[in-house]
Amino acid sequence: MKRLLDCTASDFQKMNGQQLKQSIKAAEGRVLLAEVIGAVPPLYGGVTNAEIAAAFGADLILLNIFDVFAPSVAGLEVDDPQTVVQRLKQYTGRPIGLNLEPVDLTLSAASRFDQLPPGRVASERSFAEAKQLGFDFICLTGNPKTGVTNAEITAAIAKARQVMGDDTLIIxxxxxxxxxxxxxxxxxVGEADIVSFVEAGADVILLPSPGTIPGITLEVCREMVRTVHRHGALAITATGTSQEGSDEQTIRQIALYSKMAGADLYHIGDAGYMGIAVPENIMQYSIVVRGRRHTYVRMASSVMR
Incomplete structure (x- = not known):
């Protein structure tokens, strides 16, 4: 299996989720995932946020706040909404993933949580629809104020594996x-949560990057990553606390600490500007974890390759 560093658009087209996982693993901590929102106007007209993220060095694109029952991406015109994911893959040359949220409906004070449409909630129906739309991977996590719990994430992993099959990459x-x-x-997230996620069928465990959550130091994150690796999964460290909109020095520090923690790949969120990280921060993150050589190659590589 080619390491992801060496993959081009035509390689990604041939991969299923498990092959993508092996390609990520072979890259030895040099893979960057950028999260974008397709439901808001793009940063600049005439191009989607996903295309901007890809142009600045992202290897994988994760769509947030995407309704599988009303599929659309702002800035992308298609005749048939069912083709929107395939068209986005053609335009970016990248694997495209989807956030679905395992909301815990048993939580009290439900009124304080955002009420999500069915197309954003992790369920048997939404998993089946995501598979039909052609997503390359899914991510089961929660946006702010959604009431997503670790227990519901575990249950959603098992359901997603059952519906979407063994080949699907699950984060x-x-x-x-x-x-x-x-x-x-x-x-x-504790060790028991991590073990539950892996045993339920997750391929990649999402953890907060050092410095993004109070108390999550390099040492704490390192122990989390070690637990993930001991149980046979990959680890992705996530910067989803609006620090994707911070200064470049902060981004470089988070990136370096995440690599020191042992992450296999890295997430940068969608709240730098509305719906996307500060594009220069995507590039800076990439340069820190793999240098200019691989960053510029990823930025420049044609979708026709």
Whole structure:
């Protein structure tokens, strides 16, 4: 299996989720995932946020706040909404993933949580629709104020594996509390949660990057990553606390600490500007974890390759 560093658009077209996982693993901590929102106007007209993220060095694109029952991406015109994911893959030359949210409906004070449409909630129906739309991977996590819990993430992983099949790449975990009081700071995710995620069928465990959550130091993150690796999964460190909009020095520090923690790949969120990280921060993150050589190649490589 080619390491992801050496893959081009035509390579990605041939991969299923498990082959993508092996390609990520072979890259030895030099893979960058950028999260974008397709439901808001893009940063600049005439191009989608996904295309901007790809142009600045992202290897994988993750769509957030995407309704599988009303599929659309701002800035992307298609005759048939069912083709929107395939068209976005053609335009970016990248694997495209989807956030779905395992909301815990048993939580009290539900009125404080955002009410999500069915097309954004992790369910048997939404998993089946995501597979039909052609997503390359899914991510089970929570946006702020959604009431997503670790217990519901575990249940959603098992359901997703059953519906979407063994070949699907599943990322799962929490980058912040998602409004759940008992799951914040160092209590965000424990060893038992990580083991549950892996045993339920997750391929990649999502963890907060060092410095993005109170109490998540390099040492704490390193122990989390070690636990993930001991149980046979890959680890992705996530910067989803609006620090994707911070200064470049902060981004470089988060990136270096995440690599020191042992992450296999890295996430940068969508709240630098509305719907995308500061594009220069995507590039800076990439340069830190793999240098200018691989960054510029990824930025310049044609979707026709």
């Amino acid at each position: 799962a975990g929490k980058m912040h509390g998602a409004g759940v009081d008992a799951e914040v700071g160092e209590s965000l």
